[in-house]
Amino acid sequence: MKTKTRKAAPNERTIELKIRFFTNKLAKGNGHVVPKHAHGDGMVSIVANPTHGIMKNGAGVPFHSVAQIAVAVERVLSREGVTIHPGALMRYVEGAGSSPRS
Numbered sequence: 001m002k003t004k005t006r007k008a009a010p011n012e013r014t015i016e017l018k019i020r021f022f023t024n025k026l027a028k029g030n031g032h033v034v035p036k037h038a039h040g041d042g043m044v045s046i047v048a049n050p051t052h053g054i055m056k057n058g059a060g061v062p063f064h065s066v067a068q069i070a071v072a073v074e075r076v077l078s079r080e081g082v083t084i085h086p087g088a089l090m091r092y093v094e095g096a097g098s099s100p101r102s
Contacts, residue, residue: 008051015054015082016047017073040065044072046080054080 021038043060058080063072077084086094 006051012049012051015049015052015077017076018045018047018057019043019069020045020060044069044076046076052082 019042021040021042023033023038026034026037026039041062041064043062045060046054046058048054048056058076061072061075061079063069
């Protein structure tokens with residue numbers, strides 16, 4: 001079954017995710033931060049976009065290291081029912097084709 005398309009303004013043609021890194025407890029003193037310093041863990045969440053059927057900001061999915069961000073992104077997108085269509089480089093990296101740069 002094919003999904004129907006809909007008209008979208010330029011700023012509505014993307015699906016936006018928010019990645020937040022925790023910065024608590026890095027500075028001494030309550031309510032203080034160390035500028036440009038963060039822990040390696042945080043949350044990934046999706047931003048509302050009614051054009052794509054994402055009606056409200058989604059609950060965050062935690063990650064516990066920078067290496068886990070991709071897994072958290074996949075979980076957020078999957079939970080919202082977003083289908084990812086692989087580009088040429090993604091197909092190559094996953095071993096499903098010839099080099100996209102040749």
